[in-house]
Amino acid sequence: MSTALARPAVSTDELKQAWLAVQAGQFRNGPRRCGNSPGGSRSGPEGVWEPTEPILPVVGCHGGAGATTLAVAVASGPGTARVIECASATASGLAAAATAELGDSNGWSRGSRDQVLLERAxxxxxRPEDLPLPTMPTRPMGLSVLDLSCELGQLLAGSTWLAEHVRNAPTIIAVTSATVPGLRRLEGIAALLQGVVVVAGVVGPRRSRWSRGLTATAGPRTRELDRRGHLVDIPTDAALAARGLDSQPLPPALLSAAATLRRLARADIDEKDLPS
Known part of the structure; x- marks a missing residue:
């Protein structure tokens, strides 16, 4: 009797991922070293992520700024898109956001809402080095939105796949609150991202209703964003703020602000030059 081990069955999902990887040319130069771990590929200095779709980072300037909610709103525009939440499972803001759960794969839990694919660790x-490499989607994506909640200075000092894509992003969306600390954090983030086009969403009252003290807090980089039309008001939604991000439809005012930010970020290229 043969002692050879039985080969495990290959799922349809795995076959789709393999075929998309072949179409993307990931096997033309031999195997890529991405590190090994029980939960999937780790990033680290040798980790490489080469998506075929455009990448748009959304950076929260401070805790509770609303980066995850805005990332989902930005991805909810026309065409196919996904949100990759770059945070710990214990701090996920996507846990209740999906309308359908799609299971786990390579260290990521996947869900969907409409045409948006949601992925969370x-x-x-x-630390950023602990974040697995993103999965290969089973269908073409027009855009991948990176939801960033880590400290940006620490991230940019590293050599992970995430740091590489943030450094090389032509445009980044920053989100903050219409408060004195929030505007100070936005100014600091804009300073860290010199050389990158930054568009910012400010959650709270419209600028015409800001107090003198709040207006005076805006630093030179924030004022330059405003002068260029890159500072977008995001009205506060009391119901959304109370219940948090869940599977219910997002408020129209938020979706409108997200569409403006997406257009300013020049990320409105859904379905362009994608494989048929």
Missing amino acids: TATVT
């Missing part, structure tokens, strides 16, 4: 992530 399944393990505790204490």
Whole structure:
């Protein structure tokens, strides 16, 4: 009797991922080293992520700024898109956002809402190096939105796949609150991202209703964003703020602001030059 181990069955999902990887040319130069871990590929200095779709980072200037909610709103525009939440499973803002759960794959839990694919880490992530490489989607994506909640200075000092894509992003969306600390954090983020086009969403009252003290807090980089039309008001929605991001439809005012930010970020190229 043969002692050879039985070969495990290959799922349809795995076959689709393999075929998309072949179409993307990922096997033309031999195997790529991405590190190994029980939960999937790790990033680290040798980790490489080469998506075929455009990448748009959304950076929260401070905790609770609303980066995850805005990332979902930005991805909810026309065409196919996904949100990759770059945070620990214990701090996920996407846990209740999906209308359908699609299971786990390579360290990521996947769900969907309309045409948007949602991906969140399944393990505790204490540093950017712990974040697995994103999965290969089973269908072509017009855009991948990176939801960033880590400290940006620490991230940019590293050599992970995430740091590489943030450094090389032509445009980044920053989101902050219409408060004195929020505007100070936006000014600091804009300083860190010199050389990158930044468009910013400010959650709270419209600028015409800001107090003198709040207006005076805006630094030179924030004022330049305003002068260029890159500072977008995001009205506060009391119901959304109370219940948090869930599977219910997002408020129209938020979707409108997200569409403006997406257009300013020049990310409105859904379905362009994608494989048929």
